[in-house]
């Protein structure tokens with residue numbers, strides 16, 4: 001599980017995260033919704049340990065994030081708390097083949113070439129890209145690049161996976177196919193997942209629980225079903241895209 005309490009993060013004395021509280025149950029998907037610029041990527045990167053200057057507490061299976069980031073990888077594997085990160089644009093290296101991009105993290109761990117190859121090829125097969133291993137990222141569509149990013153995270157068998165806007169820039173059909181893949185992945189591996197997006201269709205398809213990030217705080221935190229009943233005025237305004245309501249439009 002992942003627990004955040006009173007998390008605050010300033011950039012140039014300006015709080016991007018004011019007071020974030022959330023709890024992600026083991027094996028579930030927590031979706032963070034929020035408008036462009038609301039701090040979703042910053043929040044996800046903070047959870048990934050990339051902004052250690054935050055205040056408040058973040059715990060991964062009851063281990064504080066500061067302690068967590070110091071743990072050697074073998075210990076994280078042993079405790080089943082490794083973390084995978086799927087970057088917004090796939091985060092691929094342009095000059096490396098799909099195979100090398102996916103193998104990148106694995107090559108930093110112990111394992112024979114054959115073991116690495118098996119993991120890379122089965123991850124590529126899982127995301128629907130069998131046969132693309134020798135291509136360069138530039139030869140793939142945006143949707144395929146996102147699939148490579150997912151394969152790279154998955155082949156490390158993470159217990160926790162963080163998705164940054166996995167459907168940004170995709171048309172509704174591709175968005176749906178990525179959402180389906182995320183749900184299938186969740187069903188197969190039962191990871192603890194956090195996904196940030198501004199796409200309601202993605203949230204509806206993938207979320208067990210939803211947090212709405214606004215003004216640096218999670219202002220709605222409820223089950224996905226409850227969120228979409230629109231009984232909460234903030235949820236209703238976000239879903240309907242109203243300019244009138246409790247969310248101030250600046």
Ligand SMILES: Nc1ncnc2c1ncn2[C@@H]1O[C@H](COP(=O)(O)OP(=O)(O)O)[C@@H](O)[C@H]1O
Nearest residue numbers: 011012016034035036037038039040041042043
């Ligand atoms: N490294 C950084 N240094 C300073 N400001 C940043 C940095 N990263 C993000 N920001 C600012 O934080 C705010 C939230 O950005 P971001 O998390 O990318 O939003 P979202 O992902 O919700 O669209 C933006 O105003 C952005 O300019």
Ligand SMILES: [Mg+2]
Nearest residue numbers: 040041088165
């Ligand atoms: Mg973002």
